[in-house]
Amino acid sequence: MSWLAGQGSGEENDNLGVDWVLQYDFGDLDQAQAILEFRTLVADLHEAGLRVQVRHGHGSSLLVCIRVPRDHLGQMIQKSRIKDWLFGITHSLPTGDENTTADPETPAEQIRSVYHAVTWQKKLGGAGITPNHGKWKNVTASFPLHDQDACSELLRQWNRKTVLTTQDLDTIRALFGEKVAFYYAFINCYSLFLVVPAVLGIFGWLYLGPYSIIYGGALCIWCVVFVEFWKIRESDLGLRWGVKGVDRLKMDRAQYEWEKEVTDPISGQVVHVFPGWKQFLRQLLLIPFASIASVALGGLICATFASEVFISEVYKGPFKGYLEFLPTVLFSLSLPAINSFLTGIATRLTDYENYRTQDLYDLAQTQKTFVMNFITSFLPTILTAYVYVPFGKSIIPLLDILRWTGLNSDTAKIYREFEVDTSRFQQEVIYLSMTAQVLSFGEEIVLPYVKHFLWQKWRNYRDRKAGLSRKRSLSKASDLLLIDPLEEASFLKRVRSEADADEYKVEDDILEMCVQFGYLALFGVAWPLVPLGFLLNNWLELRGDFFKLTLECQRPPPIRTDSIGPCLLGLDLIAWMGTLSTAAIVHLYRGPMSEVRLSYLLLTIFVAEQAYLALRFITSTALQKIFSDALRREEARRYAVRKGFLEASTSPAEKSTSPGGRVRQRVRFHERVNVYPSSDSNHSPDGSPSPTIEEPHDDVLRGSDREAEFWAGPSSDTAEAGVKLIRALTSKAGDDAKWTKEA
C-alpha cells in the first residue's frame, strides 16, 4: 500500500509498498521441516509472480511481506473488471482488452486483487495460500496492512459529526470493501431510524407509562417500516457500489466437492455442479440442529433461571447474597463450552452442506450462529415475560426441593404467601437496554484493548530479556540478523503488532445490532426509554467498532457482497415476532394479570399477526413505489450502455470514439490517495505534480527511498534470507531455553 507514500505526513505510517503480509509460525516444527516448508511457500509466491521480502516476527515466526508488481496487479484488476462485466455486475465494459493494466479505483479494489493473487488456487493464477488450512496450516495470519493515516483521518472526521453521510460510507467501502461498508450503512441507518421511537419513547415515558397500546403499536409499525426501508436502502447501496448480484462470480471454495463438471452449452463456461435438491436435503439438517441447540441451550437457561428464582425468592439459608449469583455465574462459565460444542456441530453441518463459494458457506454458518445467538439472547427475557411473571405463582411452589428432601418443613408457608414480583420483567428490560449495552461495549472494545496492551507490555519485557540473553550468546551473525534496521524498525513493530491482532469479523457486529433490534422489537414496550438508551449506545458503538476495526484488528480482506447477509431474514423474523410479542405483553401487563383470559389473549395475538402481515405488505409496496429511483437509474444505465453499443455497432466509423458506451472515468492516482477529496490540498501544499499513474513495466518503485530500500534485496534471495532467519530464530529459541534454564 504505497498510496500514502512520499506525502511527508506519514513517514511513521508508511507501509513501504507492502501489499500483503503472511505470518509463518514454525514453532511446532523442527528446523529442517520449517526450512523446507518455507522454501515451498516462497517458491509458490514467486511462481504466482509476486515479490517477497522476509523479516522475523514475534517468537518463532517469520513475516513474509508480499508485493504484487504493479503491471501484474493492473492486469488482475482489469481481468476482474472484465469478469464483472461478463457476469452482468457492471454494465460498462472497461476500456482496453485483457492485457491492459488498469488502475484501481479504490484501495479496496487494489487489495482485493492482491488477496486474489495470494489466495486463489494456482490454476486461477494465484499462489494458493490458504492460511490455517491444509498444507498451509502454519501460515497463522494473512492480512493487508492498515492505512494508518486514512483511518485516523476518518476517525477524526467522524468525531466531528453525528450522522454518517453516503460519502462516509463510500470512504469505508474504499478502504475496507463492501462487506464492512454494509455494516456501517446498516448501523447508521438503524440509528437514524431509532430517533423516531426515542422521541416517541420520551413522550410515552412522560405521559403514557409502560405497556401503552399507542406506544406498542407505534413501535411495531416502526419496526416493519425500518426493515422494509433497509431492504430498499441495501439494494440501493448495492447498485451504487456496483456489487448487485456479485455472489454469482465468486470462485469455488477449495473444499467444494462437485458431482459433475458441466460445460454450459450457452455460455461455454465450465460449471461445477452439485445438485440443488441434494444440498437442500442436507440443509434440512438445520431443523434437527436448531431443535437440539434449542433444547440444550433452552434447558440450561431454564435450569439457571429456575435455580436463580428459587434462591432469590424461596431460599432463606446462609450465604443467600452470594448464592443468588451462583446459577448465573455457572451458566456463564458453561456457556462457552456449550457454544463451542454447538459451533463445532454447526461447522461440520455447514461443511457437509457443501457450498460452492465462501460467501454461501459463511452465510450458512452465520445462519446457524444466528439461531444460537437468538436463543441465548432472548430466551431468558422471554421466560421472565411469559412464564415467570404470569405463571410464577403456580410454578414456584413446584421448586420446593427443600420440602421434598425433608430438610425444611416451614417452606409451605412461604409458598402460600409467595407473590410474584411483576416488575421483574421491566427491570430486566431496563437492565438490557442500559447496563448490558455498556457492559457489552466494554467487553467488546475496551477489554480487548487492555488485553492487547498488556500482552504487548509482556512481549516487550520478554524481548528485552531475550536481548539480554542475546548479549551472552555466541552467534553474532545471526544476532545481527534479528536486529531491525533503524529505518524499518517502527514499520516492523507495527507489522508485528498487526500480525498478532485478531481477525475482524463483521458478521459478529451485524449480529449484535440485530440482537439489539430484537430487544427493542420484542420487549421495548415494557419501558419506553429503551430506544433512547439504544440510540446513545449506538453513537458510541459506531465509533467503538471503527476503533476496533482500525486499531485492534487486522485489516480484513475487502470482500464484496450485496447485502448484510442472513441477518436480513433475521430482521424480518424479529419484526414479526416483535409484533406478536408486543401485543401479548401489552395484553398481559396492562391490567391485573389475574383477569387475563387465554381466549382474548390469543385473539389479540391473532389480530396483531394479521395487522403485521397487512402492514408489511402495504409498507413494502409503498416504499418500493416511492424509492424506486435507484432501480430506475440502474435501468437507465443499462439502456444507455446498450444504446451506445447499438450506435457504435451500426456506425462502425465512429467506433473508436464511443466504443459501446465503454467510457470509464479514469480516476487519478492522487485522488485515490486521500480519503476525503477536500483534504487533498493539505497533503501536497507545495503544489508539486502528483505521482503519475503510468508505471514502467519493470515495476520501479515510487515513493520514498525507504520503500525502494525495503524492496531492494533481490527477490530470489528471499528464500535464503528466510532460511537464515529461521536458523537464527531456532538457535535463539534454543538460547532462550538455555538461558531460561540457566536463570
Place this chain on the structure above:
Amino acid sequence: MSWLAGQGSGEENDNLGVDWVLQYDFGDLDQAQAILEFRTLVADLHEAGLRVQVRHGHGSSLLVCIRVPRDHLGQMIQKSRIKDWLFGITHSLPTGDENTTADPETPAEQIRSVYHAVTWQKKLGGAGITPNHGKWKNVTASFPLHDQDACSELLRQWNRKTVLTTQDLDTIRALFGEKVAFYYAFINCYSLFLVVPAVLGIFGWLYLGPYSIIYGGALCIWCVVFVEFWKIRESDLGLRWGVKGVDRLKMDRAQYEWEKEVTDPISGQVVHVFPGWKQFLRQLLLIPFASIASVALGGLICATFASEVFISEVYKGPFKGYLEFLPTVLFSLSLPAINSFLTGIATRLTDYENYRTQDLYDLAQTQKTFVMNFITSFLPTILTAYVYVPFGKSIIPLLDILRWTGLNSDTAKIYREFEVDTSRFQQEVIYLSMTAQVLSFGEEIVLPYVKHFLWQKWRNYRDRKAGLSRKRSLSKASDLLLIDPLEEASFLKRVRSEADADEYKVEDDILEMCVQFGYLALFGVAWPLVPLGFLLNNWLELRGDFFKLTLECQRPPPIRTDSIGPCLLGLDLIAWMGTLSTAAIVHLYRGPMSEVRLSYLLLTIFVAEQAYLALRFITSTALQKIFSDALRREEARRYAVRKGFLEASTSPAEKSTSPGGRVRQRVRFHERVNVYPSSDSNHSPDGSPSPTIEEPHDDVLRGSDREAEFWAGPSSDTAEAGVKLIRALTSKAGDDAKWTKEA
C-alpha cells in the same frame, strides 16, 4: 394474415391478406357527418402508411380492412426487436440496423406490430385509432382476423391429448400472444396439480370421511406448493418466451397525465413522470372502495341469506316452495346492477390513479374486480360455514319478524325446537364443486354460442327481408355496391360475424380459475371429492375456453406480459386464507359443535397460520433451489452475449463474422405457417418450394389470385368507395324504414 394462403386446404378460410379490421358504425350520425368522419379515418390510416379496403358490414356499418405493407411491417418488427434489446428484454441484438426489414418469428409478433401500427399515437408512427374512445367512438370494433385453419387444427390436436405440453403453449403464444398463453399455462399447470388432491380425495372419501385432519393438512400443503411452483413456472415461461420485464417498454396510455417531462441524464430517454408517492396516495382509495364494496355486497348477501334461511326454516305459510327461491332470484337480479355500479366507481378510481401504461391500468382494474369477485363468490359459503351453522341456533330466533308484527303467535315454539342443519355447509360445497361448475360452463360457453347462433339467424332473416325491399328499390347502382362479389362472399360473411363477436377477456377466465382454487382451498376439506370434480370440469373448461376464444370471440390483440397479473397475489392470499379456513372448519365440524371452545379454536387457527408461514418459506426456498435451471440458463445466455461482444470488440477484424453474439436464427416463413412443425408435410404434399420470405419493396402480394384481387383497387380510391357505401347504406336504411312502414 396471408400466411396460410395458397395452401389449397384453406380456400374457405383464407384471410385475403387482411391484417386488421375496423368496424365503423355510423348508425347514429347523419350522412354528411359520417362521410366526413370516415374520410378522416381513411386519411389517418393512409398517413400511417397502411393500405385500406372498405366493404359494407351488417346494418349501417362499414368494415375497414387494413393491410400493413410488408416492408413497413418488417421495419416495425425490427424496431420493436431493437427496442426489446435496448430495454434488456432480450439479450441478443437482432441483425441489421433500424431500417432492416425483419420477418416475424410468430404470427403473434406480426399482428402485434400491426396492432401498434393501427393504435399507437401518430407521433410514434401509428394511425392513432382508439376504438370506442374519444374521436373514434364510432369505431366499434378493432380486431385481427382469426386463423381458422390453425385454430381448428389446434382444437383437433387437443382433443386427442389430455395434457398440454410446453410446445402446445408455445403454439398458443405464437397465435394469440403471451397474455393468452399464460392463461393456458396456468390452467394446465393447475389441472395437473389437481391430480394429487383428486387422488388423495378419493382415498379420503373412502377411508377418512369429511373434515379429516390428514386430508385438510395435505390440502393446505398442496395449496402452498402449487402457488410457489406456479410462481417459478411463470418466471420460467417468461424467460422462455422472452417477455421477462416486458412491462418496462410499454407505451404511455393516451389518457396518462404526467406532471413533468424529464430527460433521463443517463439514458437520454424522455420520461413522463408522475410522482410515485402521489399515485400511492391515490391507490389508498382502494381501501375505502373495498370497504364500501364489502359492505354493499356483504349486506346484500347477508340479507338474502337471512331471508332464505327464514323462509326455508321458519316460514310455514303458503307458496313456501316458490318463496324459498325468491331471495336468491332477487339477489341474482340486483347483482348486475350493483356490480355495474361498483365497476363504475372502480373504473373512475382507476382512471384517477393515473397509470402510465395500459398494462398497469388493466392490472389495477383487475385488482378491484378481484375484490368484488372475491366477496360475491366466497361470502355466501363463508356465512354458511362460520355464521349459520355454528351460531344458527341463537341467530335464527332473531329473525322472528312474524312475532314482532304480531301476525303469528305460535312461532316461539318453532324456534325453541329449531335445530340447525349442520350438513347444509357440506351440501353447499358439493353444489359449488359440481352443479355450479357445470352451470357456469353452460353460462360462459354454451349460452353465448346459442345466443350468437340465434342472433345470426335473425340477422339473416332481416337481411333477406332487406333483400326483398331492395328489389323494389329504385337505386340499382347503390344496390349493386351492397352485393358481395362471389369470390369474397364467404370471407366477408366471416369478417362480419367476427366483427359482431364479443371481445375476449382473458382476465375473466383467469379470475374464474382463481375462484375455483379459492373454493378448493377454503372449503375443500368439507368434501374430499371436490378436487376430482374440479379436475373433470377443468378438462372441459380448457377446451371450452379455447372454443370460445376461437369461435365465439374476436381474436384478441397479442399483448405481451410476463405474468398472470394481480391474480398471482390473489393466489397467495387464497392459500393463506385457505389454511386458516381449513383449520377452522376441521376444528369446528369434526366433533359436536357445542363442545367447541373459542380459545382452542383460536389456538388452532393461530398454529395453522404459523405452520402456513413456515411452510411457505420452506417451499419457496426449496423450489427455488431445485428449479433454478431456467434462471441459470438465462444468466448463461447473458454471459454468452457479453462474451461474444467482448470477443468481437477486442478483435475488430473478425467483427463482421460474429458481431457481438448477434446471431439470430432466421425462421423460414413456411415453418411459421404451420402450427405444428410435424404437420408441415401435410400442407405441401407436392414438395413445391415454400414461398420465399424476401419481398420486393413495393409489396407485391403473394398467395392466391383472390388475395391480389381483393387488394387490387387503388388504395387512394378507398375513401370514395367508402363514401359510396355510406350513401348506399343510408339510402337503404331509409328504404328499409320506408319498407317497414309500408309493410
